[in-house]
Amino acid sequence: MNGPYDTVVVGGGQAGLAAAFHLRRAGLDFAVLDAQEQPGGAWGHMWDSLHLFSPAAYSSLPGRPMPVQPGQPYPEAAHAVRYLAEYEQRYDLPVRRPVTVGAVHRDGDLLRVESDSGSWFARTVISATGTWWRPFWPAVPGREIFTGRQLHTTGYRSPKDFADQRAVVVGGGNSGAQIAADLALAASAHGIEPTWATRRPPRFLPDDIDGRALFDAATARRRALEAGREDTGGVAALGDVVAVPPVRDARDRGLLEPRPMFTRLEPNGPVWSDGSRTAADAVIWATGFRPALAHLAPLSLRGTRGHIATEGTRALDEPRLHLLGYGDWTGPASATLIGVGRPARDAVREITALLG
Ligand code: FAD
Numbered sequence: 306m307n308g309p310y311d312t313v314v315v316g317g318g319q320a321g322l323a324a325a326f327h328l329r330r331a332g333l334d335f336a337v338l339d340a341q342e343q344p345g346g347a348w349g350h351m352w353d354s355l356h357l358f359s360p361a362a363y364s365s366l367p368g369r370p371m372p373v374q375p376g377q378p379y380p381e382a383a384h385a386v387r388y389l390a391e392y393e394q395r396y397d398l399p400v401r402r403p404v405t406v407g408a409v410h411r412d413g414d415l416l417r418v419e420s421d422s423g424s425w426f427a428r429t430v431i432s433a434t435g436t437w438w439r440p441f442w443p444a445v446p447g448r449e450i451f452t453g454r455q456l457h458t459t460g461y462r463s464p465k466d467f468a469d470q471r472a473v474v475v476g477g478g479n480s481g482a483q484i485a486a487d488l489a490l491a492a493s494a495h496g497i498e499p500t501w502a503t504r505r506p507p508r509f510l511p512d513d514i515d516g517r518a519l520f521d522a523a524t525a526r527r528r529a530l531e532a533g534r535e536d537t538g539g540v541a542a543l544g545d546v547v548a549v550p551p552v553r554d555a556r557d558r559g560l561l562e563p564r565p566m567f568t569r570l571e572p573n574g575p576v577w578s579d580g581s582r583t584a585a586d587a588v589i590w591a592t593g594f595r596p597a598l599a600h601l602a603p604l605s606l607r608g609t610r611g612h613i614a615t616e617g618t619r620a621l622d623e624p625r626l627h628l629l630g631y632g633d634w635t636g637p638a639s640a641t642l643i644g645v646g647r648p649a650r651d652a653v654r655e656i657t658a659l660l661g
Contacts, residue, residue: 318346320630359516
C-alpha cells in the first residue's frame with residue numbers, strides 16, 4: 306500500500322507536471338504516476354518533423370520559461386521533451402515511471418488508485434492522462450476490407466516510411482494538414498503519391514496567426530466570459546489549421562489541395578463521391594483523439610460527448626477528482642503548454658481548500 310497522499314496525479318506529461326509544480330508550492334504530499342518509460346508525455350511519440358506551433362516564449366509551464374532552441378523559431382517536439390525532463394528535475398517532482406493506472410475507486414474517505422505497481426491511496430486525485438493514447442478512428446464503410454496499411458496520427462513518423470507508395474491522409478485539422486504537407490514536400494524525393502481527404506474544406510488561419518495569437522484569443526474569451534460579456538468565440542472562431550511554415554510552404558506551392566472525403570474504402574483504395582477510384586497503399590487517419598479516461602470508469606462519472614461534467618477542473622459528481630489538460634472543457638487552452646498552468650493552479654487551490 307502506498308500513501309495515503311494528499312493527491313495522486315495520474316499522468317506525468319505537461320499537465321501532470323504543471324499540477325505537480327503547484328502541489329509542491331502548496332506544500333502538499335503527492336505522487337505522480339506516469340505510464341511512460343521516459344519523461345515528455347505525448348511529445349516523445351510525435352512525428353519526426355513536428356515543430357511546436359508557438360515560439361518557446363509561448364510554450365512554457367509555470368515557473369520556468371522554455372529556453373529558445375537555437376536556429377528554431379518554432380521548437381522541435383524533441384526540444385519540448387528535453388524541457389519537460391529538465392522541468393521535472395529542476396523542481397524535483399516525484400514522478401514514478403513506468404506506472405500504469407488501471408482504475409480509480411472510491412474507498413471510504415479516500416480514493417484508491419489501482420496500478421500495475423500496486424494500490425495508491427489519496428485524498429484527492431488529479432487525472433492528467435491526455436488524449437494521444439486514445440486515437441479516434443471514424444466508422445468509414447469499407448475500412449475493414451481495405452488491404453493496404455492503415456495507421457493513425459499516432460503511428461506516423463516520417464515520409465520515408467511511405468517511399469514509392471500512394472498514401473491517403475484523412476482529416477482537415479492541424480495533424481492532417483501537417484502530415485499531408487510532410488508527405489507532399491517529400492513526395493518527389495521519395496516517390497510518394499499523396500492525397501489529402503477532408504470532410505470540410507480546411508479553414509487555414511491567417512499566416513500571421515500562430516500559437517501566440519491562439520493563446521491571446523483564448524485569454525480574451527476567458528476574460529469576456531468572466532466579465533459576463535458576449536462570447537468572443539475564442540480560437541475556433543479564427544479557423545482550424547495553423548499555417549505553420551511547412552503547411553504554408555506546401556500550400557503556396559500548390560501541393561496541398563484537399564479532396565472532399567471519400568465515401569468508402571474498397572480493397573484497393575478509396576471511392577470518391579463522383580464514383581471515381583484511387584488506388585492506395587496506405588491510409589493515414591489524422592482524425593483526432595478522445596480523452597483517455599478509462600481508468601475513471603469505476604467512478605461512474607460519464608457525461609456528454611465522452612467528457613466528464615466539470616466545473617473548472619473539478620468533477621461535478623466527485624469533488625475529490627480534478628481533470629486537467631484534456632481540452633477547453635477543463636479550462637481555456639488547458640491542452641497547451643502555456644495554457645495548462647492556470648487551470649493547474651486553480652485545481653490545486655481548490656484541493657488545498659478541500660483538504661483544509
Ligand atoms: P500527454 O502529453 O499525453 O501526457 C499524458 C501522460 O499520461 C502520458 O505520459 C501518458 O503515458 C500518461 N498516461 C496516460 N494514461 C495513463 C494511465 N492510465 N496511467 C498512468 N499514466 C497514464 N500544444 C502546444 O502547446 N503547442 C503545440 O505546438 C502543440 N502541438 C501539438 C501537436 C500535435 C500533433 C498534438 C496531438 C498536440 C499538440 N499540442 C500542442 C497539444 C498538447 O500540448 C499536447 O497534446 C500535450 O502532449 C498534452 O499534454 P498532456 O499532459 O495533457 O497529455
